[in-house]
Amino acid sequence: MTDEDLLELAATLAERAAHAINAIRAAGFAVERKTDESPVTEADRIAEALIVEGLRAATPDIPVVAEEEVAAGLVTALAARTWLVDPLDGTREFAAGHDSFTVNIGLVQEGRAYLGAVAVPASMEIFGGIVPTGLAWKREAASRRPIRARAIPAEGATIFASRHYSDDPRLGQFLEGRKVAHIEKIGSAVKFCRLAEGVGDIYPRFGRTMEWDTAAPQAVLEAAGGRVAGFDGQPLRYGKPNFENHAFLAEGRRG
Known part of the structure; x- marks a missing residue:
């Protein structure tokens, strides 16, 4: 498969999973707790099963690491190329009735x-998005258009902050001395996507994230001309012990 084929496979499976999640949302669902006390629902499990089955059938040579499998103790060995799957990023938002x-x-x-x-x-x-080629797009209904991250406008930066960590004092410290036009507090990888399509500028993340939370949206943002790195400036890397990320800064286009 070409990179474009792989991206289309991922997009198709993500869309199918989205429809499944919406159907479960409409029907009603229970919220359970995993061993780390994070929430999980039927939507997480059904979406993951759909995605994992599709990836393993279409690309048997590429291992798949998926959030709920890892939570259940099934950790697939990594390879030079590996799929990372979060079937429902923002389960707290989903359970609370939010849309992000x-x-x-x-x-x-x-x-x-x-x-x-x-x-x-x-x-x-x-x-x-495909990072090496700079191909980044957004699809709605039957239309697809290219997207690009923007440079911070003269009126100041639009900041995206995690709703769940919105009271973190480190956010205020980070924003000191910066020209800020607006702060929007929302959940999940939606924040990366808004940066990628040029409707925001900075997303600082101080709280815990996992590699499956960030791999896909980081690729979209970087393909659109943005950047994701630790606060030390080092790139966000994958294949770390326990799949846990350090704090990072996601940004739109510089300059």
Whole structure:
């Protein structure tokens, strides 16, 4: 498969999972707790099964690491190229009735985000990106258009902050001395996508995230001309012990 074929596979599966999540949302669902006390629902499990089955059937040579499998103790060995799947990023948002939750399917290569697809079920927006080629797009209904991250406008930066960590004092410290036009607090990988399509500028993340949370949206943002790195300036890498990320800064286009 070409990179474009792989991206289309990821986008198609993300879209199917989004429809499944919306159907479960409409029917009603229970919220359970995993061993780490994070929430999980039937939507997480059904979406993951759909995605994992599709990826393994179409690309049997590329291992798949998926959030709920890992939570259940099934950890697939990594390879030079590996799929990272978060079937429902923002389960707290989903359970609370908010709309900022996503389906994330990312491909990492040699420890770096390479390509990814992100679906936003509530609006049925699909985002895709391939980092090396700079191909980044957004699909709504039957139309698809290219997207590009923007440079910070003269009136100041639009900041995206995690709703769940919105009271973190480190956010205020980070913003000191910066010209800020607006702060929007939302959940999930939607924040990366808004940066990628040029409607925001900075997303600082201080709280815990996992590699399957970030691989796909990082690929979309970087393909659109943005950047994701630690606060030390080092690139966000993949294949870390326990799949846990350090704090990072996601940005639109510089200069």
